[in-house]
Amino acid sequence: xxxxxxxxxxxxxxxxxxxxxxxxxxxxxxxxxxxxxxxxxxxxxxxxxxxxxxxxxxxxxxxxxxxxxxxxxxxxxxxxxxxxxxxxxxxxxxxxxxxxxxxxxxxxxxxxxxxxxxxxxxxxxxxxxxxxxxxxxxxxxxxxxxxxxxxxxxxxxxxxxxxxxxxxxxxxxxxxxxxxxxxxxxxxxxxxxxxxxxxxxxxxxxxxxxxxxxxxxxxxxxxxxxxxxxxxxxxxxxxxxxxxxxxxxxxxxxxxxxxxxxxxxxxxxxxxxxxxxxxxxxxxxxxxxxxxxxxxxxxxxxxxxxxxxxxxxxxxxxxxxxxxxxxxxxxxxxxxxxxxxxxxxxxxxxxxxxxxxxxxxxxxxxxxxxxxxxxxxxxxxxxxxxxxxxxxxxxxxxxxxxxxxxxxxxxxxxxxxxxxxxxxxxxxxxxxxxxxxxxxxxxxxxxxxxxxxxxxxxxxxxxxxxxxxxxxxxxxxxxxxxxxxxxxxxxxxxxxxxxxxxxxxxxxxxxxxxxxxxxxxxxxxxxxxxxxxxxxxxxxxxxxxxxxxxxxxxxxxxxxxxxxxxxxxxxxxxxxxx
Numbered sequence: 064x065x066x067x068x069x070x071x072x073x074x075x076x077x078x079x080x081x082x083x084x085x086x087x088x089x090x091x092x093x094x095x096x097x098x099x100x101x102x103x104x105x106x107x108x109x110x111x112x113x114x115x116x117x118x119x120x121x122x123x124x125x126x127x128x129x130x131x132x133x134x135x136x137x138x139x140x141x142x143x144x145x146x147x148x149x150x151x152x153x154x155x156x157x158x159x160x161x162x163x164x165x166x167x168x169x170x171x172x173x174x175x176x177x178x179x180x181x182x183x184x185x186x187x188x189x190x191x192x193x194x195x196x197x198x199x200x201x202x203x204x205x206x207x208x209x210x211x212x213x214x215x216x217x218x219x220x221x222x223x224x225x226x227x228x229x230x231x232x233x234x235x236x237x238x239x240x241x242x243x244x245x246x247x248x249x250x251x252x253x254x255x256x257x258x259x260x261x262x263x264x265x266x267x268x269x270x271x272x273x274x275x276x277x278x279x280x281x282x283x284x285x286x287x288x289x290x291x292x293x294x295x296x297x298x299x300x301x302x303x304x305x306x307x308x309x310x311x312x313x314x315x316x317x318x319x320x321x322x323x324x325x326x327x328x329x330x331x332x333x334x335x336x337x338x339x340x341x342x343x344x345x346x347x348x349x350x351x352x353x354x355x356x357x358x359x360x361x362x363x364x365x366x367x368x369x370x371x372x373x374x375x376x377x378x379x380x381x382x383x384x385x386x387x388x389x390x391x392x393x394x395x396x397x398x399x400x401x402x403x404x405x406x407x408x409x410x411x412x413x414x415x416x417x418x419x420x421x422x423x424x425x426x427x428x429x430x431x432x433x434x435x436x437x438x439x440x441x442x443x444x445x446x447x448x449x450x451x452x453x454x455x456x457x458x459x460x461x462x463x464x465x466x467x468x469x470x471x472x473x474x475x476x477x478x479x480x481x482x483x484x485x486x487x488x489x490x491x492x493x494x495x496x497x498x499x500x501x502x503x504x505x506x507x508x509x510x511x512x513x514x515x516x517x518x519x520x521x522x523x524x525x526x527x528x529x530x531x532x533x534x535x536x537x538x539x540x541x542x543x544x545x546x547x548x549x550x551x552x553x554x555x556x557x558x559x560x561x562x563x564x565x566x567x568x569x570x571x572x573x574x575x576x577x578x579x580x581x582x583x584x585x586x587x588x589x590x591x592x593x594x595x596x597x598x599x600x601x602x603x604x605x606x607x608x609x610x611x612x613x614x615x616x617x618x619x620x621x622x623x624x625x626x627x628x629x630x631x632x633x634x635x636x637x638x639x640x641x
Contacts, residue, residue, distance in 0.1 A: 111142030315344030351383025
């Protein structure tokens with residue numbers, strides 16, 4: 064006698080607990096329905112996907128089924144792929160492959176998601192090979208899954224090859240490439256794909272817009288960021304907490320705090336990341352008091368701070384010289400919120416003491432840390448030793464840093480500069496030879512500026528720009544006017560064994576000077592000049608830029624590796640505390 068399984072399926076769908084599912088399974092046993100593939104598949108689906116945390120039960124039902132169908136295999140793989148046991152998704156997929164059952168697009172999509180979560184490039188590449196053999200690679204969702212896998216594993220170029228070979232692309236295909244380039248520090252490629260996406264009239268979702276907002280922030284491309292914001296408004300798109308936070312962060316990184324605060328105030332919902340972003344915005348601009356005011360407002364709103372929040376708070380204290388406030392907030396992490404400080408929080412405290420000139424206190428703090436200090440903390444202390452004249456301690460730390468990180472170009476450059484500042488040129492030569500032997504690469508300095516929606520990048524002494532002749536004429540004009548204003552070149556940061564005239568010439572060709580010159584040439588009179596620099600601004604460029612802002616009556620905003628500097632009427636927002 065045939066039993067209608069329809070009512071049972073309806074009951075399974077309404078189950079809200081494992082106990083209810085088990086009672087249905089008991090009925091199926093009594094009624095001899097355990098091998099009903101349709102009912103069994105619904106039990107597996109409900110326990111694996113609808114009711115979280117019951118994958119073991121789903122797997123038991125699957126194991127009791129004599130002839131599991133493709134839907135059951137896919138459901139189990141999907142459940143594991145989305146769980147904390149993603150490795151089991153790959154294991155189940157292997158069992159399925161061994162059983163002789165042919166996977167479909169859904170199967171490979173689910174297992175690729177597991178490989179992406181686990182960062183398993185070898186398994187993912189094996190699945191890619193199987194996709195080709197099974198001729199599943201013509202399906203857009205499958206290629207999108209492969210692209211996401213390669214992006215997750217850091218091989219953005221492999222993802223791009225797949226993208227370029229696609230005969231049909233959907234919005235997801237474009238989104239993967241835009242976000243992939245953004246995540247892997249290749250903002251210009253992300254913008255290029257985004258512009259092509261617009262040209263093709265592809266619908267842009269909130270996730271892609273959030274990625275592009277991040278790219279605009281990284282590049283300091285305020286005009287493009289404002290266009291992006293206006294696009295969101297024109298399309299009447301919902302600015303949810305993720306997109307809103309991305310816009311706050313974008314405006315902050317582009318140097319427009321007022322716009323960041325406007326977006327923040329208009330957000331209907333603000334989670335801990337939104338509050339942390341606004342605190343961090345004020346922090347990197349050097350407005351410590353405002354950052355702490357937002358933090359106090361956050362606590363009044365009953366939003367519980369997390370590790371990221373306290374990183375922003377401590378950073379704010381560091382950039383504004385608020386030593387005691389920093390110490391109190393560091394203490395409150397554990398005492399008030401039960402948050403165990405991580406290495407980044409200890410790093411903020413070391414930076415706080417070092418900026419305040421409390422080098423000995425910073426050294427004691429590092430030595431008494433309950434966790435092992437990393438090389439970043441030692442580099443911070445070494446920079447402070449150099450700035451405040453702790454020669455003996457600097458040499459001691461220099462040796463320690465090179466032992467800890469023998470392959471880091473940044474460490475060799477810092478140690479070399481310390482010896483150069485002490486006039487120990489033989490030690491400088493030894494360090495540079497060691498750096499060459501170790502094949503350690505250093506970061507080359509660059510500065511960028513956005514003009515008419517195009518980002519222009521300069522390096523020191525750059526002659527590659529098509530308008531280089533005009534730029535260098537402007538540089539000469541700037542140098543003459545600086546001398547007329549009494550600017551005395553500060554050459555102590557030029558750490559090479561060359562004469563003073565050569566040092567002055569080198570300083571005049573720093574990348575930010577070239578970017579400023581281009582801004583003066585091409586940006587409308589009175590408009591702010593916004594520059595992004597990947598290294599710290601040197602003392603001489605800092606002093607020169609203060610004077611340039613006064614001479615040319617321009618606001619100049621420079622975001623260096625550490626913080627923002629707002630130059631206006633011969634003064635800087637950092638008050639020379641940087």
